[in-house]
Amino acid sequence: MRDQVTSWRRLSDPMRDEPSTTAPAAAANEAQLQAWEQEGGKTAASATAVKILIVDNDVGAAHSLELMLSLSGYLQTRVAYSGAAALAIAADFRPNVIVIELGLCDTSSYELAQSLREQAQSRSLRMIALTANHEHAARDQARRAGFERYLVKPVAALDLATLLEPSAD
DSSP, rough: OOOOOEEEEEEOOTTTTTOSSOHHHHHHHHHHHHHHHHOOOSSSSOOSOEEEEOOOOHHHHHHHHHHHHHTTTEEEEEEEESSHHHHHHHHHHHOOEEEEEEESSSSOOOHHHHHHHHHHHTTTOEEEEESSOOHHHHHHHHTTTTTEEEEEOOHHHHHHHHHGGGGGO
């Protein structure tokens, strides 16, 4: 019997069914690093300690985004696979940036964004919407809900790197 997927994890936690230090895993990470650099990603360590929370019920997409961020030097990341997990993690982790998939299964992403903003109180918090939906109506709704940017999957490394630079504030 397989274990159930946990509702959150850290990048340092191994993915289920993924050998932690095998040659194929290292080769896959190297391929992702090369793709990241070809898209304009930078592998130098980030000078600022940006804490990023990724909220996405798609485990593979969340892992890829977290790996992309890690390869770019953003080492303080957490992943939540549900809205409830996002609220719990954010209370302890206190992220500066939250990337939220708009199509969460357990809650409205717009309501989650509002709850996370209330939880942050006076602390600066940047919200980025993430979706596979190309429609402009969803973009307008995300803007009204307080998201500063709207990214369409798959996220280009250069787009994300540009948003996370301090000058993007």
